[in-house]
Amino acid sequence: MTVDREREKPGLFGFRLDGSEGEARAGTLRLPHGDVLTPAFMPVGTYGTVRGLHPEEVERAGAQIILGNTYHLHLRPGEQVISTMGGLHRFTSWQRPMLTDSGGFQVFSLAGLRKIGEDGVEFTSHIDGSVRTLTPESSMEIQWALGADVAMAFDHVVPGQASRELAKEGMERTLRWLDRCKAKHDALTDGGDSGDSGDGRSIRPHRPAVRQTLWPIVQGGSHDDLRSRSLEGTLEQGPWTGTAIGGLSVGEPKPVMHRVLESLAGALPRDRPRYLMGVGFPEDLVEGIARGVDLFDCVAATRNGRHGSAWTSAGRVNIRKASNRTDERPLDAQCDCATCARFSRGYLRHLFVAGDILGLRLISLHNVRYLLRIGELARAAILARNFDRWSHEWLRCYHAKEEA
RNA sequence: GGUGGGGUGGCCGAGUGGCUAAUGGCAGCAGACUGUAAAUCUGCCGGGCUUCGCCCUACGAAGGUUCGAAUCCUUCCCCCACCA
Numbered sequence: 001m002t003v004d005r006e007r008e009k010p011g012l013f014g015f016r017l018d019g020s021e022g023e024a025r026a027g028t029l030r031l032p033h034g035d036v037l038t039p040a041f042m043p044v045g046t047y048g049t050v051r052g053l054h055p056e057e058v059e060r061a062g063a064q065i066i067l068g069n070t071y072h073l074h075l076r077p078g079e080q081v082i083s084t085m086g087g088l089h090r091f092t093s094w095q096r097p098m099l100t101d102s103g104g105f106q107v108f109s110l111a112g113l114r115k116i117g118e119d120g121v122e123f124t125s126h127i128d129g130s131v132r133t134l135t136p137e138s139s140m141e142i143q144w145a146l147g148a149d150v151a152m153a154f155d156h157v158v159p160g161q162a163s164r165e166l167a168k169e170g171m172e173r174t175l176r177w178l179d180r181c182k183a184k185h186d187a188l189t190d191g192g193d194s195g196d197s198g199d200g201r202s203i204r205p206h207r208p209a210v211r212q213t214l215w216p217i218v219q220g221g222s223h224d225d226l227r228s229r230s231l232e233g234t235l236e237q238g239p240w241t242g243t244a245i246g247g248l249s250v251g252e253p254k255p256v257m258h259r260v261l262e263s264l265a266g267a268l269p270r271d272r273p274r275y276l277m278g279v280g281f282p283e284d285l286v287e288g289i290a291r292g293v294d295l296f297d298c299v300a301a302t303r304n305g306r307h308g309s310a311w312t313s314a315g316r317v318n319i320r321k322a323s324n325r326t327d328e329r330p331l332d333a334q335c336d337c338a339t340c341a342r343f344s345r346g347y348l349r350h351l352f353v354a355g356d357i358l359g360l361r362l363i364s365l366h367n368v369r370y371l372l373r374i375g376e377l378a379r380a381a382i383l384a385r386n387f388d389r390w391s392h393e394w395l396r397c398y399h400a401k402e403e404a
Numbered sequence: 405g406g407u408g409g410g411g412u413g414g415c416c417g418a419g420u421g422g423c424u425a426a427u428g429g430c431a432g433c434a435g436a437c438u439g440u441a442a443a444u445c446u447g448c449c450g451g452g453c454u455u456c457g458c459c460c461u462a463c464g465a466a467g468g469u470u471c472g473a474a475u476c477c478u479u480c481c482c483c484c485a486c487c488a
Contacts, residue, residue, distance in 0.1 A: 042439095051443090067439070069439080101439045102439090105440090106439095126441040152439080217439090246439070248438090250438080281438060296438095296439095298439080299438070299442095300438050303437065304437065307443075309436090309437080353431095355443080
């Protein structure tokens with residue numbers, strides 16, 4: 001069985017640098033459920049599903065790893081249910097690697113529904129109004145029960161325009177919480193046996209044991225010195241198998257994001273994957289890769305897809321526009337996705353106007369593929385030591401279209 | 405032929421004397437969306453202009469009452485229901 005073979009490997013978690021050019025890197029991330037070739041985009045599956053898409057479609061689009069969300073899965077169906085059902089992989093029938101976000105982003109996105117304190121955060125559930133508490137410890141317990149390959153530290157995300165004072169507070173709290181996350185995660189990791197018979201038939205409660213790693217998150221808002229202190233404090237608590245950069249693309253101007261990435265690039269461990277959380281749009285991936293980022297995730301592919309907005313090599317396409325009514329062309333003639341393989345813009349527009357879910361699905365699928373392909377193209381360019389030229393050309397064309 | 409009900413902006417449908425160019429909804433047009441409270445949200449949506457304002461034309465048609473009418477009166481046209 002796969003599981004047993006993986007156990008025999010020297011390590012379940014690893015990262016190998018396959019090539020680099022400037023800051024840009026190509027690598028192989030080893031996780032219990034398989035390898036991830038980087039740079040890579042990770043589709044977001046908040047509720048244990050990449051919204052609207054069949055896991056087979058997500059696989060065929062080239063996704064190597066997807067996300068789940070602690071807060072949302074805790075509210076519904078609850079980690080007990082998922083654990084009883086054999087863990088998130090088995091529950092969702094996704095057998096490739098998975099990563100769960102800690103709920104830290106919800107501290108930011110559900111700002112109107114939560115109260116933050118040193119111990120943790122109190123949320124008023126948007127589902128039934130009940131009060132739910134998330135702490136560094138409970139986030140670890142939930143993620144442990146979910147059993148993704150990678151668990152994320154519970155962090156305090158502040159808005160991009162946050163004052164230095166607020167950004168400092170969030171950053172320092174994130175460091176204190178990281179200490180608690182690590183202690184709790186270590187305890188969980190050391191505490192159990194594998195709990196998994198490995199034959200795939202066990203219906204015992206799922207206990208992921210050592211098959212999960214914890215990644216810390218660097219915060220500090222738009223302030224380079226805070227970012228630097230955050231990274232320093234984070235690495236002191238290591239070693240870690242990966243490092244995440246959070247609190248970007250939350251309202252700050254793009255040049256600020258680029259500057260923060262540049263300021264961190266030199267100090268981030270070279271032999272560990274770097275994950276830029278919540279990013280991004282196509283241009284953000286290219287800009288991020290150029291600044292040393294290996295992993296990305298973003299809801300925009302599926303959300304914008306559901307809203308009828310597609311990324312294409314000719315610029316953004318709003319499929320609902322009247323100009324698409326009798327357009328025979330695919331969304332993007334250069335795209336190799338299943339949507340572009342057989343559907344016209346005119347038909348896709350019709351599906352949106354008619355309100356059929358197929359339209360949402362097809363454009364979501366296209367957008368997911370579009371971002372995954374950027375990772376693949378960038379990787380190939382880096383390995384061919386052609387990334388600098390490729391990325392400049394790509395960005396030049398991209399911005400030309402934006403202005404057209 | 406009789407009786408009753410009704411005709412409102414592309415469609416449906418509120419409004420029964422001034423705050424009405426006329427609530428809503430749909431359709432239409434455009435925009436937003438970055439670790440998902442989003443198949444969502446926002447703006448425009450009679451015509452024209454120098455468009456945080458002004459001017460025209462408007463609630464089946466014509467005429468009337470009134471300072472003022474989609475709203476009241478008269479006649480006509482059309483639709484629906486029931487009765488002959």
